[in-house]
Amino acid sequence: MSYPIIAAQLYTVRDFTKIPKDIEKTFKKLKEIGYNAVQVSGIGPIEHERLKHMADEAGLKICATHISFDKLEDDFDDVVKQHKLWDCEYVGLGSMPGEYRTNEEGFKNFAHKASEIARRLNDQGLKFVYHNHNFEFTRFGNTTGMDILFNESDPDAFQFEMDTFWVQAGGANPVDWIKKLKGRMEVIHFKDMAVGLDMKPIMSEVGEGNLNWKDIIDACKDIGVKWAPVEQDICKRDPFESLSISLKNLKKMGLSSEVK
Structure with missing residues (x-):
């Protein structure tokens, strides 16, 4: 089996x-x-059981999720039950709640609180993965929110699910961050960035934008990323067509969607 395996977000x-x-x-x-x-x-x-049946019937592996922070805090046992039923190892959080984003101390508090939940998930044989946007690259003096999350969270429990588009949109280098997250990232979001004549960044199909996919993929292989769900929040065409274009382009780059 070659990694990372392409999936659909x-x-x-x-x-x-x-x-x-x-x-x-x-x-x-x-x-x-x-x-x-x-x-x-x-x-x-x-229902959890119904979704699992649908996935099995279609021949699809559930590789990861996004769960709300409220559910992780208030309904932890059901989260564990859900993921074990789905044979899904990675419990993803799409973003930190807004109340933690206001200052440096908020980022630290979130990193500590999320680490507590991550350790509990580890005890259950599951892994917590945090998905970034661009606001994590807000600067607080000589550091950024993303650096705070990296440094203040538990390296043995708190993993990342880096989003290539949002790292670039935050003014950072996706390849640098992939390398920095070695040992702390097994799931990554593949999302490309193009630019319009109005100079605004545009989410595009993987391989249709301007990100350096060769170096991104090589870095993912180097650090052992296992899953690369393709995500495109905004599509200029039918989203299924967008997912198809991304998959075809990634296969041309040598990746596979085969699950064994």
Whole structure:
């Protein structure tokens, strides 16, 4: 098995996963496109057992999730039950709650609190992964929010799920950060960045933008990243077509969506 394995981040097709019957259709469509694994995020309400059955029927592995911080704090046992039922090792947090983003102390408090939850997940055989945006690269004197998360969190429990687009949007180098996260990142979000004539950054299909994918992929291989869900929050075309384009481009770059 070659790593990282390409997966589809369901947030990309969130408009097509609001009710159970649409989730089922979406799973089948992603399988037809060529994906064999998904990250569950942004879907409508559905029973854990029913979702697992749909994924199995479509032949899709659930490689990771995004869970709200409130649920991690208030319904921890159900989170554990859910992930074990889904045979899903990675419990993802899409972003820190807004109240922690206001200052340096807030970032430190979040890093400490999330580390406590991460250690509890580790005790259950699961792994906590934190997904960044660009606000983590806000500067506080000589440091950034992302540096604070890296330095103040428990390196044995708090893992990252770096997003290539948002690191670039935050003014940092995705390759540098991948290398820095060695030993603390097994899931990464692949998302490309283009630019419009209005000089604003645009989320684009992987390989259709300006990020340095050769160096990004090489760095992921070097540090042992296992999963690379493709995410595109905003698509200029049908999101399924966008996911298809990203997958085709990544296969041309030598990656695979095969799960063994």
